[in-house]
Amino acid sequence: MEFCPKCGSVLVEKKKNLGCPRCTYTSKGKAKLVSSEKIEEKKENIEVVKKDMETFPIVSEKCKKCGHDKAYFWTSQTRAGDEAETKFFKCTKCEYTWREYR
Numbered sequence: 001m002e003f004c005p006k007c008g009s010v011l012v013e014k015k016k017n018l019g020c021p022r023c024t025y026t027s028k029g030k031a032k033l034v035s036s037e038k039i040e041e042k043k044e045n046i047e048v049v050k051k052d053m054e055t056f057p058i059v060s061e062k063c064k065k066c067g068h069d070k071a072y073f074w075t076s077q078t079r080a081g082d083e084a085e086t087k088f089f090k091c092t093k094c095e096y097t098w099r100e101y102r
């Protein structure tokens, strides 16, 4: 069902075109009943969390939980200033994470 954009009346068929019975509005051509909507799929940015982990170097460090001898290694400066950096280890097997102070 098409409505007149001018006065809102329901359009009726006039010869070839649809026209408004109340005002002089006439639609151009046949009414388009189906509007082609292009729904663009939103591509979600899937953040690869594991990627960061894999960039860390793997060192020989014994896991305190499972005894595995390989662990990811990184350091972190917890506070600015004279505090020593903290060593972090994450077991490549059980993902147990621990840290080591100097």
Ligand SMILES: [Zn+2]
Binding pocket: 004, 005, 006, 007, 008, 009, 020, 021, 022, 023, 024, 025
């Ligand atoms: Zn009208």
Ligand SMILES: [Zn+2]
Binding pocket: 063, 064, 065, 066, 067, 068, 091, 092, 093, 094, 095, 096
């Ligand atoms: Zn482990």
